[in-house]
Amino acid sequence: MNYRPPIYMQLRDSIIKKIEDGEYLPNEMIPSEREMAQLYDINRMTVKNAIEVLVRDGYLYRIQGKGTFVRGEKNKLLLGTAGSEANYGISARAKKVGMKASSKVIFHGFVQGYPTMSQRLRLDVADQIFALHRVRYGDEQPLAIEYTYIPGALFEDADLNDYAQVSLYDYMNNKNHLPVEFGQKLMVVGCPQREAGQLEIDPGTAVFCFEYTGRDRSGRIVEFTRTYIRTDKTNFRFSSYRSE
Amino acid sequence: MKGITLDVLIADEIRSQIENGQYPEDSRLPSERELCDEFSVQRLTVRSSLQILKYEGYIYSKNRSGYYVAKRRITKNLKEFRSTTHILELMGKPSSITLLQFDKIEADKKLAARLDIPIATPLYKLSRLRKLEEEPISIEISYTFAEYVPGLEKFDFTSRSLYAILEKEYHIVMDRAEQEISVIHANEMESELLKVDLGASLIKEHGIVYDTQNRKLEYSENMMLMNRFVFIK
Numbered sequence: 001m002n003y004r005p006p007i008y009m010q011l012r013d014s015i016i017k018k019i020e021d022g023e024y025l026p027n028e029m030i031p032s033e034r035e036m037a038q039l040y041d042i043n044r045m046t047v048k049n050a051i052e053v054l055v056r057d058g059y060l061y062r063i064q065g066k067g068t069f070v071r072g073e074k075n076k077l078l079l080g081t082a083g084s085e086a087n088y089g090i091s092a093r094a095k096k097v098g099m100k101a102s103s104k105v106i107f108h109g110f111v112q113g114y115p116t117m118s119q120r121l122r123l124d125v126a127d128q129i130f131a132l133h134r135v136r137y138g139d140e141q142p143l144a145i146e147y148t149y150i151p152g153a154l155f156e157d158a159d160l161n162d163y164a165q166v167s168l169y170d171y172m173n174n175k176n177h178l179p180v181e182f183g184q185k186l187m188v189v190g191c192p193q194r195e196a197g198q199l200e201i202d203p204g205t206a207v208f209c210f211e212y213t214g215r216d217r218s219g220r221i222v223e224f225t226r227t228y229i230r231t232d233k234t235n236f237r238f239s240s241y242r243s244e
Numbered sequence: 245m246k247g248i249t250l251d252v253l254i255a256d257e258i259r260s261q262i263e264n265g266q267y268p269e270d271s272r273l274p275s276e277r278e279l280c281d282e283f284s285v286q287r288l289t290v291r292s293s294l295q296i297l298k299y300e301g302y303i304y305s306k307n308r309s310g311y312y313v314a315k316r317r318i319t320k321n322l323k324e325f326r327s328t329t330h331i332l333e334l335m336g337k338p339s340s341i342t343l344l345q346f347d348k349i350e351a352d353k354k355l356a357a358r359l360d361i362p363i364a365t366p367l368y369k370l371s372r373l374r375k376l377e378e379e380p381i382s383i384e385i386s387y388t389f390a391e392y393v394p395g396l397e398k399f400d401f402t403s404r405s406l407y408a409i410l411e412k413e414y415h416i417v418m419d420r421a422e423q424e425i426s427v428i429h430a431n432e433m434e435s436e437l438l439k440v441d442l443g444a445s446l447i448k449e450h451g452i453v454y455d456t457q458n459r460k461l462e463y464s465e466n467m468m469l470m471n472r473f474v475f476i477k
Contacts, residue, residue, distance in 0.1 A: 013429070013443070020428045020448075022354035107247035114248060116256045131247055184477040187317065188427055188447050188470040189300040194252075204299055206427045206445030206470055231427035231445075238477075240325035241420045 007042055011050040019059060019070055029067045030060065057232065077143065077234040079210075090136045090144055090229075099138035105163050106145075106198070107133040110152050117149050120213065120224045128152030132163055135198050142199045144229040150222055177222045179214025186210050186236060195228045206231055251292035254283050258293065262302050262313055273303055273311040301471035317474040318381070325421045325453075327405040328374065328384070328466075337376055341402045344371040344383070344437075348390055348397070355387055358463045359452070366390035370401060373437050380438050382468040389461060392416060406462075416455050418462075423451030425475065434467050445470050 004010070018024045033051060037044040051068055054060045060068050077093045091101035110128045118125045130152050136144040148168065150158065154177050161171055172178050189209045196203040207228045214223035258273075267273060274282065279290045294311055297303045303311045320331060332339045350364040359365075371385045386406060388396065392414065399409045410416045428448045435442045446467045453462040 017429060017431065020426075021431070022358075025354060025357055109247055111248055114253055114256075116253075116260045119260075133247065182477070184322075186322070186425070186475040187473070188445065192296040192299040208427075209300065236425040236475075237423070238322045238425075239420060239422050240321070240323055242325045242418055 008046045008049040008053070011036070011040070011042070011047065012053055015050065015054060016059060024070045026070055028070050030070060032067060077138065079229070079234055079236050090138075090146075094136075094138040094143065100140070102137045102140070103164050104135045104137070105132065106135060107131060108163060109159060114149075117224065120221070121149060121151050122221050123151055123153075130155055130158040132158075132168060134163060138233065141233070142230065143233050144227050145195050145198045146225055146227040148223060148225040150224075154222060172222065177216045177220070179223045180217055181215045181219075183213045183215075184211070188231070189228075191228055199228065199230055201230065208234065208236065250283075250285055251289050251296065254279075254285065254289065255293040255296040257283070258297060259300075259302055262297075267313045269313055269315050271313050272309075273313060275310055314471065317472055318376075320473060320475050322475050322477040325418065327407050328382070329405045332376065339374050339376045339381070342373040342375070343402055344373055346370050346397060346401065349387075351387075355463060359387070359389075359460055361389075368393065368396050370406065372401060376472075380469075381472050382466050383434060383437055385465045385467075387463045392459070392461060410461075416461065419454050419456045419458070421451050421453045421464075423449055425449050427470070428467070430467075438467070438469060440469070447473060 005013075015024070015030070024030055031039070033044055033047045036042075036047045051060060055062060055068070058071055061071050062068050077090065079090070079093060091103065094101040109131060111131045112128055113125065114129060115125050117129055118127060121129065123129065130150050132146075132148045132150075134146045134148070135142055136146060150172070152158070155172065155175055158171065169178060187209045188206050190204040191199065191201060191207040193203040195207070196205065199207070201207070208231055209226065209228055211224070211226045213221055214225075216222045258279075261267065273279075273294075276287055276290050276294070279293075280287055283290070294303065298305065298311070301314055304314055305311050318328075318332065318335065318337075320328075329339060329341075347369050349367055349369045351359065351361055351367055353363055355361075355367065356363045356365065366389075367387045368390050369385070369387055371383065373380055374382045374384060388406070388410075390396070393410065393416070396409075399413065401409070407418050410418065426448050427445050429443045430438065430440050430446050432442060434440075434446060435444060438446070440446070447470050448465065448467055450463070450465040452460050453464060455461045
C-alpha cells in the first residue's frame with residue numbers, strides 16, 4: 001500500500017519518535033516552528049498544526065515567549081503493577097499528575113450464565129455476578145475501559161451505588177471484602193472494535209490489556225477485571241528482584 | 245444477557261480455551277459453522293467473536309482456510325528478575341542470539357540522563373537479536389559501565405547470557421531491576437530486524453539494573469514483538 005499520511009501527521013509522528021527514542025529529552029526545547037519549516041522545506045502552518053496536536057495530546061508544552069518543550073514521561077500515567085498502585089490506579093494516578101479524573105459507567109448490573117467468568121471467580125454457573133463496565137477519563141480524554149466482575153452473593157446491594165461517583169473499592173471495603181492481593185497479567189494487544197470506539201482510537205491500535213484477579217484477606221476471590229488502556233497515555237513501571 | 249453481548253461472552257470462552265492449551269499453537273480453530281453449533285448462536289455472532297480474538301492476537305487467519313491459534317506468548321514474571329535466555333530455557337524453548345553490535349562507546353545525553361552519569365562516560369554497548377524457532381522476537385540493547393567490567397569484549401555473548409558472564413567472570417551479581425514498559429513504533433532498523441512494518445507497535449521494556457552492592461550497572465532497552473510476550477505477577 002502506498003498511502004502517505006498528510007505532512008503534518010508525518011511530522012507529528014517523527015517528533016513522537018524522537019521523544020520515544022530519547023533524542024528529545026523531557027523539558028528540552030525542540031526546534032522552533034520556523035526552524036522546522038526551513039529544515040523540512042514545508043509550510044510553517046503545517047508545522048504549527050503538528051505542534052498543536054502534540055500539545056493537545058500532552059507530548060509537548062509551550063512557554064510563552066520561550067518555545068516548545070517536551071513533556072516527557074511526566075504527562076504519561078505511570079501505572080505500577082502492585083495492587084495498591086495499579087488498581088486504585090487510574091483515577092488516583094491521574095489526579096496525581098494533575099489531571100481531572102472522571103468515569104462513565106457504561107453498564108452495571110447482575111448477570112448470570114457467563115461460565116468463563118464464573119470459573120474465574122470460582123463460582124457456580126448459576127450464581128449471580130455483579131458486572132461493572134466503566135470508561136476512565138483524564139482531562140475528559142478516555143484513558144481506559146474497565147470490565148469488572150465481582151461475586152453477587154458477597155455484594156448484594158452493589159447495584160445501588162453510582163460508580164461514576166462512588167469508588168468500587170470503598171464499597172467493597174465496607175462489605176469487608178476489599179481485594180488486597182492480586183494476580184496480574186499484562187499484555188499488549190490490538191484494540192477490538194467496541195473498546196476502540198470508547199477509547200476514541202482506531203480498532204487494532206496497540207493497547208495494554210491488563211487482567212487481574214483480586215483476593216480479600218481471607219484469600220477468597222472477590223474481583224476479576226480486564227482493562228484496555230491507551231498506550232499513548234500510560235506506561236507501566238515495576239521493580240523485579242533476582243530469583244534463584 | 246443485558247450488558248454483556250453474546251459475541252463478547254463467546255470470545256471470552258474461546259480465549260480461555262486457548263489459554264488453557266485446549267488448542268495447540270498453529271492448530272486450526274473449529275470452523276465458524278462448528279462454533280455456531282458448539283455455542284448455539286448465529287454465524288454473525290461467532291464472526292464477531294473471532295474478530296475480537298483476531299484483533300487481540302489470539303488467532304490469525306490464513307488464505308481463507310480459516311482461523312489458526314497464534315503462538316503462545318512468552319511469560320515474563322514481573323517480580324522476578326531473570327535473563328530472557330533463562331526464561332526460554334525453562335519453557336523448553338531455547339532461543340538463539342545474533343550479535344548485532346558490541347562496542348565501547350561514550351554516553352550520549354540520553355544515556356547520561358538515564359544512568360545519572362556525566363556525558364562521555366565509557367560504556368559497553370551490546371545489541372543482540374533474539375530468535376525463537378528461527379523467528380526474531382526481540383532486540384536487546386544493553387549499556388554497561390565499562391569501568392566495572394574491563395575486557396568485556398573477550399566473551400562470547402551468543403552462547404552465554406550477559407548476566408552469567410558478569411557473575412562468573414567479574415563476580416558482579418545482578419540484584420534488581422527498575423523497569424518500565426511502554427509501546428513504541430518500529431523505526432527502520434527495528435522493522436527490518438524484527439520483520440514488522442515500519443511504524444508497527446512494539447513493546448519497549450527499559451530500565452536500570454542494580455547489582456548486589458546497589459550500584460547502577462546497566463541500562464537496558466528491549467524492543468519486543470507485541471504479540472509474543474505476556475507479563476505476569
